[in-house]
Amino acid sequence: MWILGQTLAVFCLASQAVLAVNFDFEKITLSDAEVKGNQHVDFGKLPVPAVNKARCKTYASDRQWPSVGIWSAFNKSVGGALLRGIPPAAACYEGPYYNLTKCDVVRRVQGSTNFTKADPTIPNGQWQLGNPCPVPPISNPTLYSCNITAFPAYVLNVTTVKQIQLAVNFARNYNIRLTIKNTGHDFLGRNTGGGALQIWMHNLKQLEYMPEYKFGNYSGKAARVTAALEQFELHQYMTQHNMTLLAPGSTTVGAYGGYMQGGGFSTMVSSKLGLMSDQVLSLEVVTADGRFVHADPYENEDLFWAIRGGGPGNFGIVTSAIVKAHDTMPIAQGQVYWQTNPVINPATAPYNVQVNDTAFWAGIDIWFAWLPRITAAGGVGWNYIDTIAPSRNSSRTYQHRSQINLPAMTKAEAEAFLAPIIKELNAVGLPLKVYVDWFETYPKQAFRIQGPGEGVTNGRFGSRLFPRKNLEDKNSTLFKKTIASIRAFVEEGGYNFHSVDFTPTKEVAGWPGSDSAANPHLRNAIIHATGFDTNSYGPEVSPADQIKNHARLNEYVNKWREASPGAGAYMNEADTEEPDFQWSFYGENYEKLEKIKEERDPWELFYAVTMVGSEKWMVEDTQGLPTQQGRLCRVQGK
Numbered sequence: 348m349w350i351l352g353q354t355l356a357v358f359c360l361a362s363q364a365v366l367a368v369n370f371d372f373e374k375i376t377l378s379d380a381e382v383k384g385n386q387h388v389d390f391g392k393l394p395v396p397a398v399n400k401a402r403c404k405t406y407a408s409d410r411q412w413p414s415v416g417i418w419s420a421f422n423k424s425v426g427g428a429l430l431r432g433i434p435p436a437a438a439c440y441e442g443p444y445y446n447l448t449k450c451d452v453v454r455r456v457q458g459s460t461n462f463t464k465a466d467p468t469i470p471n472g473q474w475q476l477g478n479p480c481p482v483p484p485i486s487n488p489t490l491y492s493c494n495i496t497a498f499p500a501y502v503l504n505v506t507t508v509k510q511i512q513l514a515v516n517f518a519r520n521y522n523i524r525l526t527i528k529n530t531g532h533d534f535l536g537r538n539t540g541g542g543a544l545q546i547w548m549h550n551l552k553q554l555e556y557m558p559e560y561k562f563g564n565y566s567g568k569a570a571r572v573t574a575a576l577e578q579f580e581l582h583q584y585m586t587q588h589n590m591t592l593l594a595p596g597s598t599t600v601g602a603y604g605g606y607m608q609g610g611g612f613s614t615m616v617s618s619k620l621g622l623m624s625d626q627v628l629s630l631e632v633v634t635a636d637g638r639f640v641h642a643d644p645y646e647n648e649d650l651f652w653a654i655r656g657g658g659p660g661n662f663g664i665v666t667s668a669i670v671k672a673h674d675t676m677p678i679a680q681g682q683v684y685w686q687t688n689p690v691i692n693p694a695t696a697p698y699n700v701q702v703n704d705t706a707f708w709a710g711i712d713i714w715f716a717w718l719p720r721i722t723a724a725g726g727v728g729w730n731y732i733d734t735i736a737p738s739r740n741s742s743r744t745y746q747h748r749s750q751i752n753l754p755a756m757t758k759a760e761a762e763a764f765l766a767p768i769i770k771e772l773n774a775v776g777l778p779l780k781v782y783v784d785w786f787e788t789y790p791k792q793a794f795r796i797q798g799p800g801e802g803v804t805n806g807r808f809g810s811r812l813f814p815r816k817n818l819e820d821k822n823s824t825l826f827k828k829t830i831a832s833i834r835a836f837v838e839e840g841g842y843n844f845h846s847v848d849f850t851p852t853k854e855v856a857g858w859p860g861s862d863s864a865a866n867p868h869l870r871n872a873i874i875h876a877t878g879f880d881t882n883s884y885g886p887e888v889s890p891a892d893q894i895k896n897h898a899r900l901n902e903y904v905n906k907w908r909e910a911s912p913g914a915g916a917y918m919n920e921a922d923t924e925e926p927d928f929q930w931s932f933y934g935e936n937y938e939k940l941e942k943i944k945e946e947r948d949p950w951e952l953f954y955a956v957t958m959v960g961s962e963k964w965m966v967e968d969t970q971g972l973p974t975q976q977g978r979l980c981r982v983q984g985k
């Protein structure tokens with residue numbers, strides 16, 4: 348057993364060292380004196396100790412795994428904030444967690460991100476863990492089993508920086524896998540891992556508005572923000588303080604965790620204000636050695652550069668940031684829908700028309716050819732091309748739904764802007780009219796169709812960032828190849844296509860955003876294409892079928908890749924098995940990021956699939972699926 352030797356005097360001295368932090372919870376930090384000589388939680392040291400060079404991370408069944416007594420002492424040191432990693436659906440299975448009342452609750456709410464974000468253990472998508480504890484159907488309660496070993500072993504519910512530091516030190520010193528969960532929205536499985544100590548950021552929620560802030564080359568409105576704020580909370584703060592912040596498109600997505608650190612685009616303003624990572628002026632970070640540091644363009648510049656877009660949770664744990672805030676701006680929203688069967692949704696009738704197949708695809712050509720002009724005007728396009736599978740082969744419906752979001756335009760300006768687009772669509776037989784919704788401010792726009800809380804999905808998809816040059820000339824073979832690859836995805840593949848179309852260029856990013864690790868492919872992009880596989884990857888689908896379904900999807904995503912040689916994909920909305928992820932997600936930044944990773948984390952504490960350096964590691968699995976359950980080990984020879 349051990350406890351932290353803490354004396355009040357030492358604690359106060361240590362706190363004085365950190366003056367410029369953003370929030371009170373960041374003043375509660377770990378001092379050298381508290382942990383000196385304490386092997387369990389002392390700060391990281393060089394040379395890298397032998398324990399961190401082991402082939403695999405220490406796993407629960409290993410001899411080196413901390414004893415119950417050591418975990419209990421760790422729990423005391425963090426003020427009792429340690430939880431066991433128990434998935435809520437364990438209540439549905441006989442054993443120590445059996446509770447049918449709870450199981451019924453879980454059954455009812457499991458489909459909402461409201462529930463998954465507020466659970467310490469489970470991520471939204473569970474195929475990434477091999478669906479190890481599904482909620483069994485009422486009709487067949489013994490259909491599945493619950494394997495608790497596949498989840499993080501412990502979860503630390505953090506409310507102070509000191510707890511994060513202790514967790515980082517403990518995990519590193521014992522060579523235990525560390526995972527970070529914010530909202531759990533991640534599509535790739537970067538937020539979870541079997542047998543890990545998981546840091547749960549969800550309760551760090553504060554914002555301080557600063558109407559006048561000068562820093563470096565920036566002068567204007569700003570906000571101090573904590574790591575766990577979600578989109579709907581930012582929308583409330585924007586309204587309260589009459590300002591605009593960049594934010595994700597869905598209500599419960601975390602703004603400054605995975606979203607910001609992977610780049611983060613806005614479906615409303617990214618052609619005008621850039622990426623979320625471009626908004627950041629400074630960061631507070633717990634690094635792999637357990638230290639709590641400030642990072643900005645003049646201090647810990649390497650960390651500041653890498654965290655902004657260079658991949659979440661791989662260079663440090665962000666506790667808060669200072670971000671740019673902007674004047675409020677209206678959003679004008681053009682709607683254009685067309686489909687190949689009669690319009691039955693009365694809500695879309697004012698801007699939705701029925702057309703034949705020829706006109707349908709002629710309209711698609713026109714819509715994509717307009718994108719360079721839409722984004723040049725500061726707009727963002729957003730569309731779906733759905734294919735609704737026929738009950739009879741002849742009645743397949745194609746539906747195109749799109750919004751053209753034009754920030755800072757009046758309704759009349761937006762109508763004038765859309766008129767020539769509609770005219771061109773009319774000319775090929777789409778009897779559309781100009782239709783614009785106008786919102787006084789960005790958070791007032793009507794994008795939140797589902798209200799707070801999105802549906803949890805257990806599917807996979809692929810994605811591609813098509814460069815601007817692909818759309819610049821409608822007559823070019825490149826343009827034709829691009830559209831052909833999208834059509835093949837929908838018509839032959841039978842998949843639904845989605846894209847968000849924006850131009851977060853370096854010019855738009857400004858200072859200091861233009862000099863960051865954000866994927867260079869995003870800077871040249873115009874279409875962020877995503878393709879959904881509507882097949883489930885849930886427990887009812889065998890591993891062999893999951894592999895087959897993914898291979899089929901990938902065949903069609905490959906057509907996008909062929910139509911955009913040398914381009915990449917957006918790491919936050921991508922395939923876990925993206926080919927050559929190093930080039931695709933990081934472009935020419937990869938080498939520099941690799942160097943920073945080696946310098947900042949020589950213990951190889953932080954790992955997440957597809958992050959910089961992750962090619963050296965692999966989760967051992969026997970079913971041939973990409974998964975985060977199981978033991979994390981070094982790949983032989985790397």
Ligand SMILES: Cc1cc2nc3c(=O)[nH]c(=O)nc-3n(C[C@H](O)[C@H](O)[C@H](O)COP(=O)(O)OP(=O)(O)OC[C@H]3O[C@@H](n4cnc5c(N)ncnc54)[C@H](O)[C@@H]3O)c2cc1C
Binds near residue numbers: 532594604605664
């Ligand atoms: C419904 C939905 C809508 C989306 N809309 C958009 C969109 O409009 N634009 C867009 O760009 N993306 C969007 N995304 C993708 C989104 O960017 C990613 O899912 C992202 O990983 C979410 O980050 P999170 O922190 O909320 O989630 P989590 O899954 O909790 O974490 C994601 C990753 O970030 C790491 N992480 C979390 N917090 C921290 C921290 N404080 N410090 C260090 N690492 C941390 C985790 O370890 C993990 O690797 C959407 C996703 C969903 C599910």
Ligand SMILES: *[C@@H]1O[C@H](CO)[C@@H](O)[C@H](O)[C@H]1NC(C)=O
Binds near residue numbers: 422423426428430431
């Ligand atoms: C940690 O301590 C708290 C408070 O004593 C206790 O409620 C909790 O169960 C402990 N956690 C673990 C994993 O034992």
Ligand SMILES: *[C@@H]1O[C@H](CO)[C@@H](O)[C@H](O)[C@H]1NC(C)=O
Binds near residue numbers: 446447448449452
């Ligand atoms: C079972 O779950 C319900 C609902 O979560 C809870 O109120 C109750 O206390 C639990 N019962 C036991 C015995 O833990």
Ligand SMILES: *[C@@H]1O[C@H](CO)[C@@H](O)[C@H](O)[C@H]1NC(C)=O
Binds near residue numbers: 430504550
């Ligand atoms: C996490 O910590 C917060 C703050 O102490 C507390 O309100 C909350 O109940 C805790 N959550 C869980 C699941 O223990």
Ligand SMILES: *[C@@H]1O[C@H](CO)[C@@H](O)[C@H](O)[C@H]1NC(C)=O
Binds near residue numbers: 857858
């Ligand atoms: C930032 O300001 C400095 C000093 O005023 C100037 O030299 C530099 O060019 C500016 N950098 C950018 C990227 O605007």
Ligand SMILES: *[C@@H]1O[C@H](CO)[C@@H](O)[C@H](O)[C@H]1NC(C)=O
Binds near residue numbers: 675
């Ligand atoms: C909000 O900000 C806008 C843009 O700066 C300004 O025009 C408007 O008057 C402000 N509204 C209020 C209520 O302060």
Ligand SMILES: *[C@@H]1O[C@H](CO)[C@@H](O)[C@H](O)[C@H]1NC(C)=O
Binds near residue numbers: 740
């Ligand atoms: C559906 O129609 C296509 C094209 O007409 C045809 O090639 C295909 O065989 C049909 N499929 C079925 C299941 O009838």
Ligand SMILES: *[C@@H]1O[C@H](CO)[C@@H](O)[C@H](O)[C@H]1NC(C)=O
Binds near residue numbers: 704705775777
């Ligand atoms: C499809 O619709 C267009 C526009 O109304 C029309 O010109 C064309 O003849 C139609 N084609 C077919 C095959 O019906």
Ligand SMILES: *[C@@H]1O[C@H](CO)[C@@H](O)[C@H](O)[C@H]1NC(C)=O
Binds near residue numbers: 798801
């Ligand atoms: C999610 O929570 C919000 C706010 O608490 C609530 O308004 C919404 O209805 C919930 N959504 C679902 C799907 O439960």
Ligand SMILES: *[C@@H]1O[C@H](CO)[C@@H](O)[C@H](O)[C@H]1NC(C)=O
Binds near residue numbers: 820821822
């Ligand atoms: C594309 O081809 C059309 C029809 O041949 C022609 O009118 C148009 O000018 C061409 N556009 C460009 C950009 O070359």
Ligand SMILES: *[C@@H]1O[C@H](CO)[C@@H](O)[C@H](O)[C@H]1NC(C)=O
Binds near residue numbers: 494541976978
């Ligand atoms: C539970 O998951 C662990 C980790 O992946 C694995 O080693 C073990 O075989 C699984 N147990 C069962 C019964 O499937």
